[in-house]
Amino acid sequence: MPERAPPPWRSIALGAVFGGVAVGIRVVADTLLGGNVPFLPMFPALLLAAILGGYVGGSACLVVGGAGAALFLLPVSADTLAVHLGFWTAGALVVAVAAGMADSVRKLRLSEARLGEAQAQLRTLVGELAHRNRNALFVIMAIVRQSARNAASPAEAETVINARLEALLRAQDLVVQDEGGAPDLHRVVALALAPFDRERFDIAGPPFRISAEVAAGLALLFHELATNAVKYGALAAPQGRIAVRWSVEGDGARLDWVERGGPPLTPPSRQGFGARLFEVVLRPQGGKAERRFEPEGVVCELSIPAADADAPAVAPGTPYATTLSG
Known part of the structure; x- marks a missing residue:
């Protein structure tokens, strides 16, 4: 049985062929069967035509078979009218039942195929969820370990850890809101900087979608x-400002973070969480991040891969979290 019923013209042709063959067989066998059972070969033909061609094919077979029988086997008369009516009635029932059963089988096959696809998609989603949860746990462990190690007191450690986890949570919420899991870079930047004085940021750039992993790291x-910047940079001075601008270049984007108007800066004497974050936030996905401490303020240059850009295969969370916690 075909997966779907053929087009109407093909169903009509199929039914006509089956009807014509049935009439031909009955004419050839006339010497053996006589005139007592003129419609005997018609019913198997009706059954096949309805199964393969649906209601249209079965109806075409019924018309051709009935007309052929009336022309070549059993002319219509007052004596044979009841026989012809009986054939048309029984034939119509055969067509209706066979075509209905064929449609039910096709629908059942389609439902099974869709169920198989849904199960495959569900397995993929469960695997992706497990992958993301593993990534998130690695990152959370790294944040807690690194923040507690560098804090001067338990209270400071709690404040720093909560702030960083809230930034990560905002990024995850943004990914969930985007059904495709590829949020726009502008939304990621705006959401990450929402707790700060947005009036002192100049944010500009074209639409550019990034992957969920990149969004979490950038947040x-x-x-x-x-x-x-609030502690030591541009936001520590009343006149300080920060420009966050990006442009799309090929399959990625180049983002510049430029601080101006803050107090004089000197490079830090030790490597903290931020420095380690720069080393790994984009590297697993094929991007990179660089930071410079210029006399006018901090300058950061990011090369950000697009959501659909090819990225090297990476074990779930391992390079990212391991480097952060090292």
């Missing part, structure tokens, strides 16, 4: 940059 990175 942490922008939060860390803004926090450091």
Whole structure:
């Protein structure tokens, strides 16, 4: 049985062929069967025509078979009218039942195929969810370990850890809101910088979608940059400002974070969470991040891969979390 009923013209042709063959067989066998059972070969033909051609094919077979029988086997008369009516009635029932059963079988096959596809998609989604949960746990462990190690007191550690986890949570919420799992870069930047004085940021750039993993890492990175700017950089001075601008280049985007108007800066004497974050936030996906401490302020240059850009295969969370916690 075909997966779907053929087009109407093909069903009509199929039914006509089956009807004509049935009439031909009955004419050839006339010497053996006589005139007592003129419609005997018609019913198997009706059954096949309805199964293969649906209601249209079965109806065409019924018309051709009935007309052929009336012309060549049993002319219509007052004596044979009841026989012809009986054939048309029984034939119509055969067509209706066979075509209905064929449609039910096709629908059942289609439902089974769709169920198989849904199960495959569900397995993929469960695997992706497990992958993302594993990534998130690695990152959370790294944040807690690194923040607690560098904090001067338990209270400071709690404040820093909560702030970083909130930044990560905002990024995850953004990914969930985007059904495709590829949020726009502008939304990621705006959400990460929402807790800070947005009036002092100049944010501009074209639409550019990034992957969920990149979005989570960038949210942490922008939060860390803004926090450091409040403590030591442009946001520590009343006149300081920060420009966050990007442009699309090929399959990626180049983003510049430029601080101006803050106090004089000197490079830090030790490597903290932010420095480690710069090393790994984009590297597993094929991007990179660089930071410079210029006399006018901090300058960061990011090369961000697009959501559909080819990225090297990476074990779930391993390079990212391991480097952060090292």
